[in-house]
Amino acid sequence: MDAILSVMGQNLLSPIILSFALGLAAALARSSLSVPEAAAKALSIYLLFAIGFKGGASVAAHGLDARLALALVAGIGLSFAIPVVAFTLLRSLTRMSRVDAAAVAGHYGSISIVTFVSATAILTSRAIDYEGYMVAVAAAMEAPAIVAALWLAARGGSGVKMDAELWREVMLNGSIVLLIGAFLIGAVTGERGLAEIESFIVSPFKGVLCLFLLDMGLVAGRGLKQSRGLLSAGAVVFAGLMPMIGAAMALPVALMLGFSAGGTALMMTLAASASYIAVPAAMRVALPEANPSIYLTLSLGVTFPFNLSLGIPLYVAVAGLFAGG
Amino acid sequence: MDAILSVMGQNLLSPIILSFALGLAAALARSSLSVPEAAAKALSIYLLFAIGFKGGASVAAHGLDARLALALVAGIGLSFAIPVVAFTLLRSLTRMSRVDAAAVAGHYGSISIVTFVSATAILTSRAIDYEGYMVAVAAAMEAPAIVAALWLAARGGSGVKMDAELWREVMLNGSIVLLIGAFLIGAVTGERGLAEIESFIVSPFKGVLCLFLLDMGLVAGRGLKQSRGLLSAGAVVFAGLMPMIGAAMALPVALMLGFSAGGTALMMTLAASASYIAVPAAMRVALPEANPSIYLTLSLGVTFPFNLSLGIPLYVAVAGLFAGG
Amino acid sequence: MDAILSVMGQNLLSPIILSFALGLAAALARSSLSVPEAAAKALSIYLLFAIGFKGGASVAAHGLDARLALALVAGIGLSFAIPVVAFTLLRSLTRMSRVDAAAVAGHYGSISIVTFVSATAILTSRAIDYEGYMVAVAAAMEAPAIVAALWLAARGGSGVKMDAELWREVMLNGSIVLLIGAFLIGAVTGERGLAEIESFIVSPFKGVLCLFLLDMGLVAGRGLKQSRGLLSAGAVVFAGLMPMIGAAMALPVALMLGFSAGGTALMMTLAASASYIAVPAAMRVALPEANPSIYLTLSLGVTFPFNLSLGIPLYVAVAGLFAGG
């Protein structure tokens, strides 16, 4: 317990968290500080490319684990299951409409890649190894939750369906394609490829992550300001509880698959995190009646900072207890 | 004297200065070379974050000097005093209107962070230490000059005042918030934090500065072309003299505070430099009658290159003579 | 022969090529993956600055070769001559209009700097030296082909001419100015300058190139999709043949000038590559009747990937046979 708290305290004082806090504070204080959209997108391309490539290179180095296929299936299963739990919880904790609740639930079934990236940064800095193919699992978990959300909404008779075009958009979403593509490049070029571009994708990685989190803090802070008064206490409680429920759902799965402590922590992090890229865009197309302020604020304004500050260290600690050597 | 000249010569042939010169030449020759606005802003976010963080980390390493509070007060005092001197000088050297003169004077009381950054780069390359908290002094000197400028303009009966909104905008200006925020993050995370992101904010720093100065050269050159014929000889003389007057005002202050040679040089540089971000934006809001071509051209087109090429080496040399070990 | 094939195979599996392939595949599959325009321009500024600077620094280190002037003249000559050959070939292989054929021919006389950069990356990774001033030759070869293209078009009576404004635009094109400017800065500041910014322009270079090629792949893929059905088989054959013809024209020139194996390979690469920045812009101004889909697709969609994947390793191998030590 003490160890957990000390890890958490240490984590709270890392440049990564503090950069996010700076952005959040600046936005809440209505500072003019802002990151241009093009720069934020460039940072996110860098992070996706780097994390995907490193995952692939690590798979190339350690050989392909037979568990990859199982892990993918498990991830997809979680991505379907979590929204159902989230939806039920939301409907009991809040008076959100079915459509809003379905949309929010979809976000929690999917994943936030920057939460994942932050978790890998913490693992790396604490020298905990993890399975390189976890990035592939991350990519696989982006989309299924969207299907679950639409199904939850449709049960209420709203008649929404995934048309072919939406399927294509979701599955070929830029971030999925880049993550998987970079993973494959890393897997094909292996150690040699990594050596060639290491000083671009490895050494400056954490610094870039700081700037990206500064931007995330700004966006989250602006969102919180806009939606002040819109969120019920129940919704906020949900956004703080749900990550831990997701992580708890992922823990037995990861243990059953025999993941390392690092891999278990990452699986828990994926389950605990909520999407802020792929799912919002899909919801705007397929469930336009759902209020974006609600799902974006819960995902980016509450759950993301929760995971970043308290969640990840907790998952790492718990994973260490159960799966640790 | 010889030493000063040799340092100056060496400085003129550094990649930093030459990048600025390249941008200037390209703009004057009407080349299509340009840096996208988003990229320029991203570079400036990087520089502010890096310089702030390093300042904070250095404070964490060397302990907080009791002189910080005094230094802040001194900086604020200079930022108020310099515009008064600048205004008087402008009114005697030129036939500028009171409002234009007040606006220009405000720019010289405030600071240019990239001039400061360039000075730290020169100090680092010559292995001269400086007080890490100088970045906090830099941040403190951004705003007071704006108040001074509005006061100078108002004495002529223009009736401008700082309203609450403008105060907020000026004090929570993006560059101030980022500089101070990164400083605090650096101070809190200290050596350990610096080690984590060193290969992002330290090693590539000078190269990024080159690209930023290339852009500054382009912007300055375009400004010079646009305002050709607009500036009197007196105004140009002012823009070359005023930095040295500002530096001379800062020198005794820095010596009284017992700064190191590096800190003295930086204090002189801050006093000598003229704002091109915070003050112009505030002037557009509060003194729209003042002609932006005049103040931007003097600040960015004359004083900035003067400081970059001749000023900084001079201040470093003079500081070395007076405060050097 | 075997050696050539193995080099080619190795090249095909480098992160650089695979990044391009990823972009191409994503665009063809209509993924939403995209790089913001500002980010793409920033990457290209970085690459031009870095490659120019390193070329200049290498000239400073090895002394200025008397052959530089000759190399420039030779490059300019090739840039004039290649369009004539290309035009003749196009008119025999396709039924393209004179204006379209002239515009395409102009692209092949000029150069693609990112092809050049990729070739230097391959040479560096295989520890093959090359003359640093080759970047100056690259810059010199950008423009003459435009004149040749307009002359070819005008012979058909279209009455186009280079007016003074177009001359200025072409000669002071941003990429030429940046390349030459950075080259001069590198040459002036030499080893010392390079040491100062090495960790910005040398170490991360290959990684940045990967991201830039990812973007090139996306742009090329979108272009290919748009112009499907527009290109005759003859035109595609041309775009695959012409690079090798250009390279073959450059080989004797390089040998006569006594270039190293690396320099010979680069000269062949320059001759083989087709412009996608300077020439298209000039053609839009001077030959608006020419269809941009044709020349952009041939240059970016066919010749560029050909050179990147098969061409460069071939030129390196051939240059090694003829000029190798």
Place this chain on the structure above:
Amino acid sequence: MQTHQAKRVEIIIEAPLEHRLTDAIVAAGVTGFTILPVLGGSGRSGQWSRDGQVSLAGGMVAVVCIVRPERVDTLLDAAFKVVERHIGVVSVSDCEVLRAERF
């Protein structure tokens, strides 16, 4: 200078729907349009800004489409089917164009 009557249709629409809208108007036989970026805005669903956004979801774009008067209804019908359930603004104004053969 000879000009011709036309209509300028301006559709402000959520970025994730951009391609659906342009596909629909192309399908309706309108081949000319221009897409302008939008920095931010405000409406019944609150204020938003594009600054620092990574996701498409938060943004909008403006699609400007100049058509002959007789085709404006086809265009509006096609556009309306896409924007119907969504937030966004459709406005039409009169204009005159040079080179009418292009429309």
Place this chain on the structure above:
Amino acid sequence: MQTHQAKRVEIIIEAPLEHRLTDAIVAAGVTGFTILPVLGGSGRSGQWSRDGQVSLAGGMVAVVCIVRPERVDTLLDAAFKVVERHIGVVSVSDCEVLRAERF
């Protein structure tokens, strides 16, 4: 397709004043507007371009606001108070909108 009369107000204003303008028009009861980026321009105070600018001071934005005809005067009064001392352009044109209940 059923359309309704409205007015399209376009205000080109210096970027540092953007928030003052939008606050003023919101205060005047207009809640819908869209902000477009501006790359550069020219006027009595000379030519300018946004390229490479770090400072807000050098740039402008365009605020487009579609309102019912009866509210255009309130909007113009509010906007005028902000732009009065400043450079910038305010223009109004007639348009028609779909879904008038939104305005």
Place this chain on the structure above:
Amino acid sequence: MQTHQAKRVEIIIEAPLEHRLTDAIVAAGVTGFTILPVLGGSGRSGQWSRDGQVSLAGGMVAVVCIVRPERVDTLLDAAFKVVERHIGVVSVSDCEVLRAERF
């Protein structure tokens, strides 16, 4: 609020011609214009997008120019000389402006 009749001329033109166009309209005595970025579009020469473009050649810009009615012909003549051989769209609409002394 007192307003004055004016014309709003909107020219969508290829980016490499931007300076030629603005030079021409300045030469025609029009000193006020604003340049808006364009993300993409479609026309007889196909669809295009600015994403990831490094070259100017692939893009367009929109030049908006508000002039007094009596000067619109001079402006159109000047603009037409530049766009004549090129792709691009020129449209003119009526508008009203505040502060007519500025135009």
